[in-house]
Amino acid sequence: xxxxxxxxGGKRGFASSLIIAGSAILALVAVAVVxxxxxxxxxxxxxxxxASLAAPGGAHPLGTDLNGMDxxxxxxxxxxxxxxxxxxxxxxxxxxxxxxxxxxxxRGGWPDDVLMRVLDVFQAFPTFIxxxxxxxxxxxxTANLIAVIALVNAPxxxxxxxxxxxxxxxxxxxxxxxxxxxxFWGVLWRHVLPNSLTPVRVIAPLNCxxxxxxxxxxxxxxxxxxxxxxxxxxxxxxxAGDVVAGRWWTSVPPGLFLLICVxxxxxxxxxxxxxxxxxxx
Amino acid sequence: xxxxxFLLRRLLQLVPVLLGVVVVTFLLVRVLxxxxxxTILGPNATExxxxxxxxxxxxxQPLWRQFLDYVGGLFTGDFGTxxxxxxxxxxEMAVRIGPTMELVVIALTVALVLxxxxxxxxxxxxxxxxxxxxRVAALVGNSVPEFWLGLVLILVGYSVLGWFPAPxxxxxxxxxxxxxxxxxxxxxxxxxxxxxxxxxxxxxALPVATLVIAIVAPxxxxxxxxxxxxxxxxxxxxxxxxxxxDRLLLxxxxxxxxxxxxxxxxxxxxxFSIGSTVLVEYVFSWQGFGQWALRGLLYRDYPVVQASxxxxxxxxxxVFLIADVVHAILDPRVRx
Numbered sequence: 147x148x149x150x151x152x153x154x155g156g157k158r159g160f161a162s163s164l165i166i167a168g169s170a171i172l173a174l175v176a177v178a179v180v181x182x183x184x185x186x187x188x189x190x191x192x193x194x195x196x197a198s199l200a201a202p203g204g205a206h207p208l209g210t211d212l213n214g215m216d217x218x219x220x221x222x223x224x225x226x227x228x229x230x231x232x233x234x235x236x237x238x239x240x241x242x243x244x245x246x247x248x249x250x251x252x253r254g255g256w257p258d259d260v261l262m263r264v265l266d267v268f269q270a271f272p273t274f275i276x277x278x279x280x281x282x283x284x285x286x287x288t289a290n291l292i293a294v295i296a297l298v299n300a301p302x303x304x305x306x307x308x309x310x311x312x313x314x315x316x317x318x319x320x321x322x323x324x325x326x327x328x329x330f331w332g333v334l335w336r337h338v339l340p341n342s343l344t345p346v347r348v349i350a351p352l353n354c355x356x357x358x359x360x361x362x363x364x365x366x367x368x369x370x371x372x373x374x375x376x377x378x379x380x381x382x383x384x385x386a387g388d389v390v391a392g393r394w395w396t397s398v399p400p401g402l403f404l405l406i407c408v409x410x411x412x413x414x415x416x417x418x419x420x421x422x423x424x425x426x427x
Numbered sequence: 428x429x430x431x432x433f434l435l436r437r438l439l440q441l442v443p444v445l446l447g448v449v450v451v452t453f454l455l456v457r458v459l460x461x462x463x464x465x466t467i468l469g470p471n472a473t474e475x476x477x478x479x480x481x482x483x484x485x486x487x488q489p490l491w492r493q494f495l496d497y498v499g500g501l502f503t504g505d506f507g508t509x510x511x512x513x514x515x516x517x518x519e520m521a522v523r524i525g526p527t528m529e530l531v532v533i534a535l536t537v538a539l540v541l542x543x544x545x546x547x548x549x550x551x552x553x554x555x556x557x558x559x560x561x562r563v564a565a566l567v568g569n570s571v572p573e574f575w576l577g578l579v580l581i582l583v584g585y586s587v588l589g590w591f592p593a594p595x596x597x598x599x600x601x602x603x604x605x606x607x608x609x610x611x612x613x614x615x616x617x618x619x620x621x622x623x624x625x626x627x628x629x630x631x632a633l634p635v636a637t638l639v640i641a642i643v644a645p646x647x648x649x650x651x652x653x654x655x656x657x658x659x660x661x662x663x664x665x666x667x668x669x670x671x672x673d674r675l676l677l678x679x680x681x682x683x684x685x686x687x688x689x690x691x692x693x694x695x696x697x698x699f700s701i702g703s704t705v706l707v708e709y710v711f712s713w714q715g716f717g718q719w720a721l722r723g724l725l726y727r728d729y730p731v732v733q734a735s736x737x738x739x740x741x742x743x744x745x746v747f748l749i750a751d752v753v754h755a756i757l758d759p760r761v762r763x
Contacts, residue, residue, distance in 0.1 A: 160559060267447035270740045274702025279452075279736055282724035283459035359572050363706050366574050367721065382575050386710065389578045390593065392586040401575030408570035416566060 161420035168351075168414030175407050178225045186219035190376040199388070202395050209395040211384055213374060220376040221399050227377050229407065231288060232357035235295035236350055242296065243303025244339075244346060250304065251311030251342075252334055258308075265301045273298045277360055281369045291370060295357050303346060310342035317341075348422050352415030355408035362404055378404040430755055437748050448740045449501070449733075453494055456732050463510045463727040484510055486729075497733065507730035511722070516730045519719065520738065525609020526597055527708065527715035531700050533612075533631065534638035539693060541643055546650025547681050550658060561647070569644035573703045577637040577710035584633055591633050594711040598626040634711045641703050642696050649692050650685040657684045687758045694750035698743045 178185070187205070188194065194206070194214045202209040208217040250258040268276065277298045284290050314320060315338060323333050364370050365379030366386075373380065378400040385396030464480050465472075481487045485496060500507055506516035549561040577594075584591040597611045598604055604623040607614045612631060615624035657663050657680050667676060705717035712718075716735070723731030 160554070263443065263447070266444050267451055270444050270448050270744050271736070272698035272702045272739065272743055274699070274705070275736070275739055278702070278705060278721070279455065279724060279732070282721075283455060283727070283732075355570055359570075362572050363574060366572075366706065367709065368725075379572075382572070382578065386578055389582045390586060392582070394582055397575070397578050398582070401572055401579070404575065405567070405571050408572075409567060412566045412570045416562075 161417045161424065164413045164417030164420065166417075168410050168412070168417060171406060171410030172414065175225055175229060175410060178222050179229060182219075182222040182226065186216065186222055188216035188219045190220045190223035191215060191374050192219070199393060199396070201393075208399050211381070211396045212388075213384075215374065217381075217395055217399055220381060221378070221403050224376040224378045224381065224400065225403065225407065227288070227371065227375065228358055228361060228404065231291055231295070231361055232354050235292045235357050235361075236299065236354050238292060238296035239299035239353070240303055240346060240350055243300035244307045244343070246300070247304040247307030247309075248311055248334060248339060248342070251308035252315055252338060254312075261304070262308075265304060268298075268301045274360060274363065277364060278367070278369070281364050286364075286370050286372065288371060291361060291364065294364075295360055298360075299353060299357065302349075306345050306349065307342050310345060311338055314338050314341045344422070348415065348418050350415075351411050351418065355411030355415070358404065358408050358411075430752060433755060434748075434752055437751065441744055441748070444744060445737075445741065448737060449498065450494075452733050452736045453497060456727065456729050457490065457493075463729055466726050467510060484508065484729075501737075506734040509723075509728055509731050511726050511728045511731070516734045519731075520716070520734060522606070522609050523714075523716040523719045524738075525606075525613075525715075526611065526713060527704055527717055529610035529612055530631070530634055530638065530704055530707070530713065530715065531697065534635045534642065534700060535693065535697060537635065538639045538643040538646055538696070539689065541639065542646035542650050543682060543685055543689075546647045546685065547654045547677070549647070550651045550654035550681075553655060553658075562651075565644040565647045568640045571640065573637055573641040574706040574710050576640060577634065577707055580633045580637055581710070592626075592629050594633070596712055596714065597630050598623055599630075602626050630711075634707050634713065637707050637710075638700055638703060642700050645696060646689070646692060649688055653684045653688050654681050657681055687754065690750035690753040690757070691747075694747045697746050701739055701743070 182190075192215065194200075194210055194216065196214075197206065197210045198214040199212060200206055200210045200214075202217075206216050206218065208221065210216055211220070246261055250261045271279075277294050280297065281291065281294045284294065320333060320337050323337050328336070361370065362377075362379030362382070365377050366383045368383065370380055371377050373384075381400035382397045382404075385393075385398075385400070388394075388396045464477050464484075464486065468476055468480060478487070485493060488496070497507065504517065506520065508514065509516050509519060512519065545561055549558045552558045581591075581594050585593055592599060602623045604611060604615060604620055604627075605618050607617055611627040612624065614620075615627050663676070663680050666680065671679075701717075704713075704715065705721055707713070708715045708717040709721065716738075720731070720735035720739070722728075723735055
């Protein structure tokens with residue numbers, strides 16, 4: 147008995163340390179996002195005509211890429227775009243997906259059937275393939291990337307919220323509100339929605355990390371932002387050819403920053419999930 | 428009988444989904460901007476050249492006509508003609524599927540074994556240092572961009588250490604290998620070609636390692652969770668208290684519980700790894716299905732895009748179906 151109590155305590159402790167580690171990483175990322183211009187001597191797209199593919203050291207702490215642009219500055223500035231697009235896309239996916247799930251789950255009947263069949267078709271594709279296809283056909287650019295990443299993520303939220311709504315709508319307080327004369331949208335907005343978002347809160351941070359990986363993957367294949375915008379995936383793509391020649395500094399740093407940033411979201415998400423699990427039990 | 432009826436019902440349910448996929452891909456490539464004819468003719472072509480090329484590929488027909496032709500072709504196994512290369516899409520696809528399946532199947536197998544071993548070990552040491560290490564390592568693996576990981580492995584394995592071959596293709600350039608399935612390792616084994624087998628293995632090592640690291644985390648997490656559940660169950664405690672041998676506890680209780688849950692997740696991970704292979708193939712110049720589909724997308728080669736997306740969706744839903752059937756066979760409690 148004592149052992150089980152201690153285990154539960156240890157579990158919560160591990161969850162907390164995950165959340166703290168994740169938050170700390172994300173705080174560092176936030177610093178990079180805000181203070182990028184002050185932390186680097188060169189502009190992200192500024193060309194040093196005397197140095198192309200210069201090794202790290204001297205005027206360029208992480209060297210320069212093929213175009214003579216400072217890798218450190220680009221890596222820092224890229225955080226703005228990558229984090230921005232990922233968070234915007236996930237926010238859009240959460241709002242759109244939740245709305246669809248909310249209406250489908252609460253109404254039931256034929257609108258529910260139709261929406262679910264449409265989602266079936268979308269979910270018949272692996273998500274990255276769907277993102278790739280739509281991005282390739284739609285063309286790159288910030289707005290399109292946000293739309294594409296939101297589109298491929300929204301169905302999962304719709305399903306998640308729908309499942310939650312279907313159990314919440316049967317609860318006594320919802321029925322009470324309905325019988326006491328609240329309007330359709332009033333019940334949805336005040337009672338059903340707030341009580342159906344718990345799983346979304348846990349999934350969304352994990353999803354932000356995944357969205358960043360998708361974004362970088364698309365950019366890596368040349369489907370992202372236009373060159374020479376500083377973006378991690380595009381930077382790795384530009385540096386890919388250098389790897390065979392043993393030049394690590396053009397592609398390793400952007401990937402490492404991306405990894406750390408995604409890890410921040412993953413740690414936070416994992417910690418939140420573990421905490422949610424242990425309180426449920 | 429029970430499983431057979433379930434299978435039949437699920438196959439019928441697939442029909443509308445696949446029909447939707449066919450319609451969506453057909454419309455998607457045509458509605459969104461971009462013209463495949465312009466990309467093959469170049470900037471100096473006249474309007475008459477473009478019209479002639481359009482007529483040759485049937486793109487001058489009204490949409491409904493094109494759609495009927497496309498669907499009619501599908502029923503006879505005809506995926507059309509590639510606008511870029513002018514050859515049959517079906518034939519092109521046949522040589523491309525083998526190499527990619529080889530990559531995905533090997534990676535998935537390695538990942539599954541790794542997940543079961545590490546997941547159960549992690550659960551048995553729950554809350555200790557080893558368990559935390561495994562979990563954090565899995566999180567890192569889950570957060571790593573696979574295309575970057577591939578580059579890092581090339582940097583270390585080829586450029587620095589020189590242990591692995593250059594990332595260009597599936598066997599060494601001079602290797603004499605007769606292709607049967609397109610999966611080089613399998614072909615080398617079938618033709619008893621020793622040197623080609625070794626060469627194929629060497630080329631597989633880094634891309635497989637990349638994929639395994641990228642996909643193992645969710646599997647590991649699932650195995651660990653089901654093992655934890657078993658460890659906390661009364662049945663397990665009773666079995667352990669009766670002095671059952673450790674090996675029996677492991678095989679009969681922990682591994683079995685993990686295996687029941689694994690098929691559905693493996694199907695999901697399979698889909699994920701199909702997406703990842705597009706990136707991994709690009710990094711390692713694998714010349715498989717992913718690279719072929721990517722080129723089709725970039726050039727708006729309608730027949731190639733339609734065929735590749737349809738085949739991926741087909742694979743994906745069929746793998747899910749297989750997973751459900753396997754689950755039903757493994758676990759008689761499943762209501763189907």
